[in-house]
Amino acid sequence: MHSANDKFLDKIVKKDYNNQLEAVLEKKYFDENVKSILLSILYKLETSYKDYKQVKQDVDTKEELIEKIINAIKNDCEEIKLVKPNSEESKIIGNRTFLVEKNKKRIICYNVERKLLYCIAKISKKEKIINDNYFIINETLSNLINTGNNINMVEPLRDFNGYSWTTIFREIESIEHNLIYQNLMILLENKFLNKWIYNSEVMMDYMEIFKNRIEKLYGKENSEDFVEILKQISILLEAKFDNKSKSKLKNIKEDVENNLEEIKDNANYIENITRKKKKLSKEIRRIDETINNKAMLQQEYIERNELLPLEKKIFSIRILSQMMNEERNKKIKELEKLNEILKPQNFVKYKKELEEKGRVLKILETNNIQKSIDNLKLELQKIFLKCFEIKIDKAKDKQELIKLIYEFRYYLLLPYNYENAVYQEKELQKIIEDLLKKILNKSHKYKVIQKFSNREEVDYELLKKIFVSKSINLEEIEIRLTKEKEGFFVQVFDGKSLEENYKMKEIENIKNKDFEIRYNKKVKAFY
Numbered sequence: 001m002h003s004a005n006d007k008f009l010d011k012i013v014k015k016d017y018n019n020q021l022e023a024v025l026e027k028k029y030f031d032e033n034v035k036s037i038l039l040s041i042l043y044k045l046e047t048s049y050k051d052y053k054q055v056k057q058d059v060d061t062k063e064e065l066i067e068k069i070i071n072a073i074k075n076d077c078e079e080i081k082l083v084k085p086n087s088e089e090s091k092i093i094g095n096r097t098f099l100v101e102k103n104k105k106r107i108i109c110y111n112v113e114r115k116l117l118y119c120i121a122k123i124s125k126k127e128k129i130i131n132d133n134y135f136i137i138n139e140t141l142s143n144l145i146n147t148g149n150n151i152n153m154v155e156p157l158r159d160f161n162g163y164s165w166t167t168i169f170r171e172i173e174s175i176e177h178n179l180i181y182q183n184l185m186i187l188l189e190n191k192f193l194n195k196w197i198y199n200s201e202v203m204m205d206y207m208e209i210f211k212n213r214i215e216k217l218y219g220k221e222n223s224e225d226f227v228e229i230l231k232q233i234s235i236l237l238e239a240k241f242d243n244k245s246k247s248k249l250k251n252i253k254e255d256v257e258n259n260l261e262e263i264k265d266n267a268n269y270i271e272n273i274t275r276k277k278k279k280l281s282k283e284i285r286r287i288d289e290t291i292n293n294k295a296m297l298q299q300e301y302i303e304r305n306e307l308l309p310l311e312k313k314i315f316s317i318r319i320l321s322q323m324m325n326e327e328r329n330k331k332i333k334e335l336e337k338l339n340e341i342l343k344p345q346n347f348v349k350y351k352k353e354l355e356e357k358g359r360v361l362k363i364l365e366t367n368n369i370q371k372s373i374d375n376l377k378l379e380l381q382k383i384f385l386k387c388f389e390i391k392i393d394k395a396k397d398k399q400e401l402i403k404l405i406y407e408f409r410y411y412l413l414l415p416y417n418y419e420n421a422v423y424q425e426k427e428l429q430k431i432i433e434d435l436l437k438k439i440l441n442k443s444h445k446y447k448v449i450q451k452f453s454n455r456e457e458v459d460y461e462l463l464k465k466i467f468v469s470k471s472i473n474l475e476e477i478e479i480r481l482t483k484e485k486e487g488f489f490v491q492v493f494d495g496k497s498l499e500e501n502y503k504m505k506e507i508e509n510i511k512n513k514d515f516e517i518r519y520n521k522k523v524k525a526f527y
């Protein structure tokens with residue numbers, strides 16, 4: 001029996017993840033280069049984790065992060081192949097930088113650590129994390145969240161090196177997926193998203209849980225607006241990044257519109273459904289007869305194979321019989337669906353469902369997908385900022401407020417596009433300024449950040465750069481105010497390093513007595 005001291009020691013003993021990974025790699029047929037890069041990834045994550053956690057606050061524990069990676073390698077990767085750009089081997093991935101084949105448990109990618117880690121994150125995901133009864137978004141929103149999570153998993157390796165925090169916007173696989181995922185992570189918390197993404201309970205309706213959670217936290221109006229834009233942008237992102245999905249979505253849209261047009265004439269529509277039912281019943285009877293008649297099955301086997309190319313030939317009559325059974329089950333489901341539609345109480349419901357599908361797909365009518373994505377992205381950020389204001393209002397102690405300050409600083413420095421961070425987006429700057437002033441006022445009240453002026457606009461000018469500082473530890477930031485002929489200047493220090501040196505904007509009737517900070521003296525911004 002373990003003593004209390006023994007249990008305590010068990011908790012603090014550091015796991016040797018290198019040995020754990022090496023034990024997994026011993027059972028894999030990876031070449032030495034692959035094994036070496038995997039061990040390097042683990043080493044760098046261990047080195048960077050502390051700063052990553054400090055900057056972002058709400059993240060997986062180091063143990064959770066590393067174990068996810070090791071488990072993905074163990075359970076989901078049978079082959080990892082690293083290739084050089086423009087080599088003969090790289091032709092298999094075409095103009096992409098990686099290929100993930102989940103069915104073969106195979107990864108082919110460039111010999112780049114962050115690319116390989118992205119692939120490992122991707123190969124371990126379920127294709128759908130939203131129930132099939134959610135039309136279209138069961139695929140598009142699943143892909144948006146999964147892709148965002150893959151990018152998120154690479155972040156500690158990509159942006160942190162053990163002594164600095166540097167984000168190169170072009171190294172992020174998708175700015176939009178990343179921004180939206182971080183919106184969700186800040187509003188709903190990392191733990192909730194992990195439960196959703198890695199949920200193994202098929203019956204759990206996480207989309208419904210998600211909608212209820214966001215409504216409970218941020219109100220019905222914000223919740224409905226946020227979810228609606230999320231659905232629309234997920235459809236457009238799918239169309240932007242995947243041409244096959246784009247064609248599929250447009251075909252579905254066309255089918256829905258055709259059905260809506262048909263349903264306008266009730267009598268004609270019912271006649272068409274009756275015709276389809278008769279056709280399906282006939283096809284089901286033919287399948288039954290063929291499967292149960294050896295000669296007919298043999299003839300079907302010959303006829304089908306004559307029409308198929310070599311790589312798609314049916315290998316045996318047994319396989320053909322299985323295929324035809326699957327076809328039969330599909331047709332029976334179609335027949336059952338048509339029978340349900342013909343019931344008077346279901347007809348109105350079906351019409352409403354079609355109209356809702358048409359409304360959801362209407363977003364595809366845009367002539368410029370990227371422009372529509374940009375518009376939706378901007379609206380989503382405005383709703384996000386409304387929700388974040390509620391988080392600020394709810395903060396009730398010093399620790400909670402410090403966490404919010406770190407979260408908001410992280411958000412403001414997220415890439416908004418390939419040129420600007422969020423705080424540089426002109427359409428958002430006024431909202432951001434108002435929120436920063438609100439955070440500062442509450443921070444002064446709870447003695448988190450020192451107050452440098454009794455005039456709000458002066459205080460804001462002196463302290464605003466804290467919120468866009470790349471300092472790992474915000475509590476170490478110091479401010480120095482200087483007065484020159486040209487005006488007042490503010491210097492922001494991270495330890496001994498000068499991070500910012502800027503001239504305060506002209507403020508009407510500003511006087512020496514408006515400052516509660518002495519000139520030329522470094523003062524800690526945080527208590």
